[in-house]
Amino acid sequence: MRQKVISLKNVSLDFPMKSKRSSFFSNLVRRSRTTSYRALDNINLDVHQGEVLGIIGKNGSGKSTVLRVMTGILPADEGQVLAAGKQTMLSSLGAGFSPHQTGRENALIFGSLLGKTKLELEQKMGEIISFSELEEFIDQPLRTYSAGMKARLGLAVAGAINPEILLIDEVLGVGDPKFREKSKKRIMDMVQDAGTVVIVSHSFGLMQSICTRIVHLHQGKLVFNGDPELAVKSYYEMEG
Numbered sequence: 684m685r686q687k688v689i690s691l692k693n694v695s696l697d698f699p700m701k702s703k704r705s706s707f708f709s710n711l712v713r714r715s716r717t718t719s720y721r722a723l724d725n726i727n728l729d730v731h732q733g734e735v736l737g738i739i740g741k742n743g744s745g746k747s748t749v750l751r752v753m754t755g756i757l758p759a760d761e762g763q764v765l766a767a768g769k770q771t772m773l774s775s776l777g778a779g780f781s782p783h784q785t786g787r788e789n790a791l792i793f794g795s796l797l798g799k800t801k802l803e804l805e806q807k808m809g810e811i812i813s814f815s816e817l818e819e820f821i822d823q824p825l826r827t828y829s830a831g832m833k834a835r836l837g838l839a840v841a842g843a844i845n846p847e848i849l850l851i852d853e854v855l856g857v858g859d860p861k862f863r864e865k866s867k868k869r870i871m872d873m874v875q876d877a878g879t880v881v882i883v884s885h886s887f888g889l890m891q892s893i894c895t896r897i898v899h900l901h902q903g904k905l906v907f908n909g910d911p912e913l914a915v916k917s918y919y920e921m922e923g
Contacts, residue, residue: 686768691727695761725901730753772852773841814842838866850881898914
């Protein structure tokens with residue numbers, strides 16, 4: 684049996700939510716009490732070395748929250764999170780990037796966070812630029828990049844470095860069909876090199892062609908875990 688690299692056991696997480704008051708006066712004279720809602724509800728999920736696990740669900744279902752719990756960005760309120768490898772997270776929002784630095788400088792910064800030296804990254808820079816297709820923009824400030832351009836840069840750096848565990852949040856849908864095919868191939872290359880990938884995406888066709896397993900989250904609960912086609916079927920049957 685393949686080694687477990689991430690394991691969530693009875694994991695739950697609550698987010699605070701301020702309650703509304705019925706009158707303006709009560710807002711002035713009383714503190715608003717804080718309530719909460721359950722973002723993740725008793726999640727049990729194992730991720731094994733060398734697999735591509737997909738996570739699907741409607742917006743607000745807990746997909747991105749699960750990734751952040753896996754990395755330790757968000758601590759679970761209940762349950763246990765175990766990780767046996769170093770995780771690297773890619774987000775379509777360009778998390779970890781500096782908007783005032785150039786694309787080239789951000790590639791060096793992001794790569795250094797993944798444990799690579801400046802010399803190693805400079806040796807990989809040609810590959811990073813070529814894969815991201817940002818030749819004309821690589822020396823422009825990141826604040827001028829679209830979300831898709833940031834995602835392409837992040838995936839290019841991660842692909843060149845080949846992390847142990849790659850967590851991808853809404854990155855696979857960026858670019859034209861040709862770039863999405865390049866992204867698919869790069870991810871499969873990572874997996875063949877004994878890497879592990881966890882993907883959150885709404886690109887179901889691409890997910891079905893890449894993932895070995897897909898889980899479906901609904902209102903913070905894990906409602907399906909298994910075959911990719913059946914997972915997508917579960918989504919459409921439940922979410923409409």
